[in-house]
Amino acid sequence: MSLLKDTRALMRRDQVFDFMLPPPDFEQPVDLSHGPILYLEDVSVSFDGFRALNRLNLAVDAGELRCIIGPNGAGKTTMMDAITGKTRADEGQIYFGQRIDLQKLSEYQIARGGIGRKFQKPTVFEALGVFENLELSLASDKSTWASLGFRLRPDQRDRMDEVLQLIGLGTQRDRQAGTLSHGQKQWLEIGMLLMQNPMVLLVDEPVAGMTAEETERTAELLTSLAGRHTVIVVEHDMAFVRSIARRVTVLHQGSVLAEGSMDRVSSDPRVIEVYLGEET
Amino acid sequence: MPESHGRVAACPGPELPLSMGLSVMMKRLLESLSAWVMLGAFIVPGVLWAESSVEEEPSDMALPLVDIQDMSAEIEPPAPDPEAVFAEQVDRLATGNLRERREMAEALVEGGHPRAGMILNALLEGRLLTTWSTPETPALIILQRGEDAPGRVEQAVTGEVLADGVPSGARAVPINNPMRNLLRDLAAMADMNHALPQRRILASERLMRGSLGPEQMALIESRLLVEEHPRVIDALEITQAVGLLRHEDAQVRLESLERLRGSLLAVVRSTVGAVAEQDPDPIVRQHAVETLEAIQTRIAFYRFTENLFFGLSLGSVLLLAALGLAITFGVMGVINMAHGELIMIGAYTTWFLQTLMPGNLTTALLLAIPAAFLISGLVGVAMERGIIQFLYGRPLETLLATFGLSLILQQAVRSLFSPLNQAVASPEWISGSLAVNPVLSLTWNRIYILIFALLVFLALLLILKRTTLGLKVRAVSQNRAMARSLGVRASWVDAMTFGLGAGIAGVAGVALAQLTNVGPNMGQSYIVDSFMVVVFGGVGNIWGTFVGALGLGVMTKFMEPFAGAVLAKIFVLIFIILFIQYRPRGLFPQKGRSAEA
Amino acid sequence: MLTRLLLSDRGGLIILALLTALIIYVPIGNLLLPADSPLHVSTFTVTLLGKFLCFALLALAIDLIWGYAGILSLGHGAFFGLGGYVMGMYLTRQIGDRGVYGHPELPDFMVFMNYDSLPWYWQGFDQFWFALLMVMLVPGLLALVFGWMAFRSRVSGVYFAIITQALVFALMLAFFRNEMGFGGNNGLTDFKDILGFDITARQTRVTLFVISGVCLIGAYLMCRFIITSRFGRVLVAIRDAESRTRFAGYQVESYKLWLFVFSAMLAGIAGALYVPQVGIINPGEFSPIASIEAVLWVAVGGRGSLFGAIIGAFSVNGAKTWFTTVYPEVWLFALGTLFVLVTLFLPRGIAGIFRTLGQWTSRKPKGDEQ
Numbered sequence A: 001m002s003l004l005k006d007t008r009a010l011m012r013r014d015q016v017f018d019f020m021l022p023p024p025d026f027e028q029p030v031d032l033s034h035g036p037i038l039y040l041e042d043v044s045v046s047f048d049g050f051r052a053l054n055r056l057n058l059a060v061d062a063g064e065l066r067c068i069i070g071p072n073g074a075g076k077t078t079m080m081d082a083i084t085g086k087t088r089a090d091e092g093q094i095y096f097g098q099r100i101d102l103q104k105l106s107e108y109q110i111a112r113g114g115i116g117r118k119f120q121k122p123t124v125f126e127a128l129g130v131f132e133n134l135e136l137s138l139a140s141d142k143s144t145w146a147s148l149g150f151r152l153r154p155d156q157r158d159r160m161d162e163v164l165q166l167i168g169l170g171t172q173r174d175r176q177a178g179t180l181s182h183g184q185k186q187w188l189e190i191g192m193l194l195m196q197n198p199m200v201l202l203v204d205e206p207v208a209g210m211t212a213e214e215t216e217r218t219a220e221l222l223t224s225l226a227g228r229h230t231v232i233v234v235e236h237d238m239a240f241v242r243s244i245a246r247r248v249t250v251l252h253q254g255s256v257l258a259e260g261s262m263d264r265v266s267s268d269p270r271v272i273e274v275y276l277g278e279e280t
Numbered sequence B: 001m002p003e004s005h006g007r008v009a010a011c012p013g014p015e016l017p018l019s020m021g022l023s024v025m026m027k028r029l030l031e032s033l034s035a036w037v038m039l040g041a042f043i044v045p046g047v048l049w050a051e052s053s054v055e056e057e058p059s060d061m062a063l064p065l066v067d068i069q070d071m072s073a074e075i076e077p078p079a080p081d082p083e084a085v086f087a088e089q090v091d092r093l094a095t096g097n098l099r100e101r102r103e104m105a106e107a108l109v110e111g112g113h114p115r116a117g118m119i120l121n122a123l124l125e126g127r128l129l130t131t132w133s134t135p136e137t138p139a140l141i142i143l144q145r146g147e148d149a150p151g152r153v154e155q156a157v158t159g160e161v162l163a164d165g166v167p168s169g170a171r172a173v174p175i176n177n178p179m180r181n182l183l184r185d186l187a188a189m190a191d192m193n194h195a196l197p198q199r200r201i202l203a204s205e206r207l208m209r210g211s212l213g214p215e216q217m218a219l220i221e222s223r224l225l226v227e228e229h230p231r232v233i234d235a236l237e238i239t240q241a242v243g244l245l246r247h248e249d250a251q252v253r254l255e256s257l258e259r260l261r262g263s264l265l266a267v268v269r270s271t272v273g274a275v276a277e278q279d280p281d282p283i284v285r286q287h288a289v290e291t292l293e294a295i296q297t298r299i300a301f302y303r304f305t306e307n308l309f310f311g312l313s314l315g316s317v318l319l320l321a322a323l324g325l326a327i328t329f330g331v332m333g334v335i336n337m338a339h340g341e342l343i344m345i346g347a348y349t350t351w352f353l354q355t356l357m358p359g360n361l362t363t364a365l366l367l368a369i370p371a372a373f374l375i376s377g378l379v380g381v382a383m384e385r386g387i388i389q390f391l392y393g394r395p396l397e398t399l400l401a402t403f404g405l406s407l408i409l410q411q412a413v414r415s416l417f418s419p420l421n422q423a424v425a426s427p428e429w430i431s432g433s434l435a436v437n438p439v440l441s442l443t444w445n446r447i448y449i450l451i452f453a454l455l456v457f458l459a460l461l462l463i464l465k466r467t468t469l470g471l472k473v474r475a476v477s478q479n480r481a482m483a484r485s486l487g488v489r490a491s492w493v494d495a496m497t498f499g500l501g502a503g504i505a506g507v508a509g510v511a512l513a514q515l516t517n518v519g520p521n522m523g524q525s526y527i528v529d530s531f532m533v534v535v536f537g538g539v540g541n542i543w544g545t546f547v548g549a550l551g552l553g554v555m556t557k558f559m560e561p562f563a564g565a566v567l568a569k570i571f572v573l574i575f576i577i578l579f580i581q582y583r584p585r586g587l588f589p590q591k592g593r594s595a596e597a
Numbered sequence C: 001m002l003t004r005l006l007l008s009d010r011g012g013l014i015i016l017a018l019l020t021a022l023i024i025y026v027p028i029g030n031l032l033l034p035a036d037s038p039l040h041v042s043t044f045t046v047t048l049l050g051k052f053l054c055f056a057l058l059a060l061a062i063d064l065i066w067g068y069a070g071i072l073s074l075g076h077g078a079f080f081g082l083g084g085y086v087m088g089m090y091l092t093r094q095i096g097d098r099g100v101y102g103h104p105e106l107p108d109f110m111v112f113m114n115y116d117s118l119p120w121y122w123q124g125f126d127q128f129w130f131a132l133l134m135v136m137l138v139p140g141l142l143a144l145v146f147g148w149m150a151f152r153s154r155v156s157g158v159y160f161a162i163i164t165q166a167l168v169f170a171l172m173l174a175f176f177r178n179e180m181g182f183g184g185n186n187g188l189t190d191f192k193d194i195l196g197f198d199i200t201a202r203q204t205r206v207t208l209f210v211i212s213g214v215c216l217i218g219a220y221l222m223c224r225f226i227i228t229s230r231f232g233r234v235l236v237a238i239r240d241a242e243s244r245t246r247f248a249g250y251q252v253e254s255y256k257l258w259l260f261v262f263s264a265m266l267a268g269i270a271g272a273l274y275v276p277q278v279g280i281i282n283p284g285e286f287s288p289i290a291s292i293e294a295v296l297w298v299a300v301g302g303r304g305s306l307f308g309a310i311i312g313a314f315s316v317n318g319a320k321t322w323f324t325t326v327y328p329e330v331w332l333f334a335l336g337t338l339f340v341l342v343t344l345f346l347p348r349g350i351a352g353i354f355r356t357l358g359q360w361t362s363r364k365p366k367g368d369e370q
C-alpha cells in the first residue's frame, strides 16, 4: 500500500520530488510575506471512519490572539494534534508561514521550529522538579550529544527565575512536579511553554481548574503574549474567552461554523443552537 | 518452483519485502481456505472408510476361532472334512518340496478357507515357521501374526494362541524368488474374497504390484461382477487399468491411462512413468506424460493440504498454549511468566488421573479436562489473591513475581513427583492416523487437538461475550477505577479472570500432554511462543490470538520444507520483529485514545 | 566533575568503595597470602567473583535503559552473548595448531565439519585490537539496527520487551545451527591463552578479575555521568511523558537509540570479559530465560538506581551459588520466594532499603521514583 503511494508520489508532476527539497531551515525567519503564520486548508482527520476534522479551513495571522470554541467533540484538540504532528491529517494542507509544510515534519521538528503546545490534560514531567521541568523546555540545542554536555548559562538561569515568578511557583522550584495541584500543573505547563519561546502557542483549556483570580492572571498573561507571539486558545469558559477574545472561531463537527468578533459570533443563531445555548 | 519464490518473499527483509510477504500470506490464506472446501469432499468418504476399518478389524483379530467354526458349520455336508483337507494342505505347504509347496499354495487359494490368505501372506513375509519333525512329534506349524496383531504367535491351522511364543528351533519356511512372485499373486487372490472391504482393496493393490497375468486379470474381472462396495470397485478398476496398460491395442491402453488419472498410488505412478518412456506408440507415450502430470498436480495439491494441516495443527497447539495467556496477559496486563507452569499443572493432572485409573485411559482423559481446569484455575486464583492483586498497574513487576512463582512451581513438581519426564499414554482412538488417500494421511491426535483447540476458543469467546462475568472482565480491563465505581467488584472479577486464564492453560496442558513429554520443564518450552502469539495478534484481543496462532503455525510449516525446522522458526521470529515495526500494536490493536497513553 | 557524579549518590559511593576494596584485596589474597591462611582467596573464588562483576556490568546496562528510560529489554543476553562470541573467536584463533586435530588455522569444529578455509567473518579475529573493536561494534551495530527500527516505529512497552525476546530467541536458534560456523551446540571452548598469557594461570585469572572490576567502575561512572546530565533528565521525561517530551522539542527516538546502543555495548563488554574467565561460550547465553534472569537481578537490586543493579547482580548470583552448593534441591524454591518477596515488600529492591534507612539525601536522585 505504502509502496503504491510512494510510486504515485513520484509520478506527480506538480511537485518536486521530496528528497530534492531542502530541509526546512528554522534559522531563517518564518516567511510571513503573505499574511498568515498558520494556515490550514481542507484538513480532514478521521478515526475508523469517524471524521473528527472535516475539511477544516483556518488561517491565523502572526501576532494574533485567536480563541477557538465549540461543543465537546467538535475537533478542537484534534486540530491541535494535526498542527503539532501528533495526528496526521488524511487530506488537506497545513502550512507554517509560507514555506514550511508541517505535515512533512515530525513532532520534535515542529516544536523546535517554533510551535509550542499546552495539552488539555496538564502534562508535566512528574518525576522531575519544577525547575528541571522548565530547564528541559528551555530553548537550546536539544540533540543527544549536546544534552550530555549541557550547562545552564547565567542568562538562561535568569530567564528561568523570571518565568518561575511569572507562573507563581517561585517558592516551589525544587518541588517534585508530580506533587503539584492541578492548577499549579497548569501554570507549570504554561511556564514550560514560555521557556520554549515559541512563535505560535497552542493552548488547550488553560483555565480549567483555576480559581477566578488565577483565571484573570492567565487572561492577562495571554493578552500580553499576543503581539510578540501568536496565541491560539481553546476554552469552554465563556467569561474568560470574552475577556481576551478579539477574534473567535467556532468549530462544530470538525469544521468552522462561524468566525468573527465575539459579539458577532455569540449572536449567530447557529452558534447559539449548537453551543452557547439560548440564555447567552 | 514459482511457489517457493513466493515463500522466500515471506521471509526477512526490510520494509518493502515485508508488505509483499504480507500479501503473499493473505493469498496463501485464501488458497488454503479453498483447499479446505475441496478437502472436505475427500475427507468425508475417507472418514467413513477409516471408521469402518477401525471398528471391524478388532473383531476379526480377536475371534478367529469363531470365524472358523462359522465357516465349517456352513460347509458341513461334503464328504472330506474341509478342515482336515485344509490342515493337510497347510502341513504340506510348510514341509513339502518346492513343487509340492507351489501346488499346495494354489490349492489353498482354490479351497477358499478364511485363513488361507493369512497363511500365504505369512509365508511370503517369512512369518510362517516350522519346527523339525521327528517320528514322535510331527512338525509344528506356527504363524506369527503381522501388523494386524503384532507379537501374536499362533498355530497356523487352528489359530490357537501359543502362550510361550515362538518355540526354540523354529525356522521360517523357505521360499525362492519365483515362488515369491507366485505367492504374492496367490495371497492377493486369496484375500480377494475377504469379508472386509478394506482387505479386498489391499488385495487388489497387491495384485497390482504382482505379475498381473491373465489369471489375475480374470480374477479381477470376476470379482468386479459381484463386488458391490464402491471403493473396492474403484480399486479393482484401477488395478485392471494398470494391467491393461500392457494390452496390445493402443486404444485400450489410452483408455486405461485415462482411468488412472485419479489414482495417487506409487505403483500407478511408476507404471505410468514406464509407459511414458517405453510404450511403442508415441500417442500413448504422450498421454502417459500428461497423465503423469495430472497425477503430480494432484499430489502437489495434497502436499499443500498436508502442509496446511500441519500448519493448522501447530497453530492449534500455539493457540491452546496462548489462549490462557491472552487472558492473564492480554486482558489483565499481567506478564505471567508462570503461564507455562499452569500448562504443566494441567499436564500433570492428566498423568496423575491416568495413574489412578490405569485401565481406563479414555475416562481418565475426559475427566482430566475439568480436573485440570479446576486445579490450574485454583492455583491461578491463589496466585492472584496472594500476590498479583498487589501489583496491578505495575505490569513489569508482575514479571518478577510470576517468574519467581514459576521457579517455585517447577521445583514443587520436581520434589513432589520426580525430575524425570512422565509418560502419558494416549487412548486407542487418539493414536493412529486417518489415511485420506495414499499420499495424505493425518494423525488422529493432531486432528483431535485441532478440534479441541477450536472448542476451547469458542467456549472462551462465549464466556467473554455472553456472560456477565465476561462483561465485567472487559469493563475492568478497560477502566478499573470506573468499573469499580459503577459497582463492579473488581477484586472478585480479577480473581475469576485470572482463574479463567489459568484454568484454560490447564486444559491446554491436558491436550499438550498427548503430544509431548510431561516434565517439570515443559512449561518453559511454551512460554516464549505464547508471548509471541499474543503480542503478534495484539494484546487484549482474543481474535488476534486466534488468527496469530493459526497464522504463525501455518507460516512455520510452509517454510519448513525448504528452510528446515530451525531456520523456519528463526524466520518466523524475524517476521514477528518486522511485523511489529509495521504494526506496533499487533495484528488487531486495541482502539481508542487510552491505548495511546 | 567526579563530585557531580557522586554527590547525592551515597549508595553508589559505598558500592564503589566496596568494589575498590575488592579489587585491591582479591589479588593480594590470592597471589600473596599463603593457601592455608584464613584470608586466602582461592582461584575458584577469584573466577567466581570475576563472573559476578561481569553480571553486574550486564545488570548496569539493563538498569540504564529500563530504570531511566523505561525501555525494558528482555533480550540483553543477545548483546552479552555477541560480545562473548567475539571474544571467544579471538581466543579460538589463539589456540592455533594446539587443537585436537592440530590444524594450523582452523578450529577443531571446523576441521570436523570439513571446512577447507576460514569463513570470511572469522578473518581478523586473531588480532586482539580488532576483537576489542568488534566486542563493542557487533552488539552496538545490532542494537543500532534493531533499535532504529523499533523506536522509529514507536514500538514500546511490552511489545518492545517481547520483540527483544524474539531477537534473543532467534539468535539462540541461529547459533545452535552448525552451519553458522560458531561451533553449534558446543559453542567455542578449550581456550589456551589470551595475549600470550596462559588462560588458566592464577595470575591471568586475577588480572582478568581486576580488569572486570575496573571496567565495572568505569561503566558506573559513565552511567552516572549520563544520568546526571541533562540527557538523564530527558530520559526521565521520556519515561514519564513521552509525547510531552517530543513537544518540548526533543527527538525522543534518537535519545532512546543512543542509550540503547550504549547499553548494548556495555553488555557486549560484559560478555567479552565473561568468556575468558569461564572458558566457554555457547548458545545457552542466548536463552530467553537467561535474559529474563538478568532483568530480575536489576529488579531485586532496585530498578532506577545504578548501584542497585550491582547489588542485585551480586546478591542473586551469590545466593544462587550458595544454594546450589549447599541445598541444591531447594535453591529454586529460595530464589522463587526471593523474587516474590522482593516484589511484594521491596518494590524498590534492595537499594530501596538504603533509601528508607536514611533519608539523608539533600535532594532525591533523579529517576528513582516509579
Ligand SMILES: Nc1ncnc2c1ncn2[C@@H]1O[C@H](COP(=O)(O)OP(=O)(O)OP(=O)(O)O)[C@@H](O)[C@H]1O
Residues within 6 Å of the ligand: A047, A051, A052, A070, A071, A072, A073, A074, A075, A076, A077, A078, A079, A120, B592, B593
Ligand atoms: N485517537 C482517537 N481515536 C478515536 N477517536 C478520536 C481520537 N481522538 C479524537 N477522537 C474523536 O474525535 C472527536 C473530536 O475530539 P476532540 O478531542 O478533538 O474534541 P474537542 O473538541 O477537543 O472536545 P473537548 O471540548 O471535549 O475537549 C471526538 O468525537 C473523539 O471521540
Ligand SMILES: [Mg+2]
Residues within 6 Å of the ligand: A076, A077, A078, A120, A204
Ligand atoms: Mg479537547
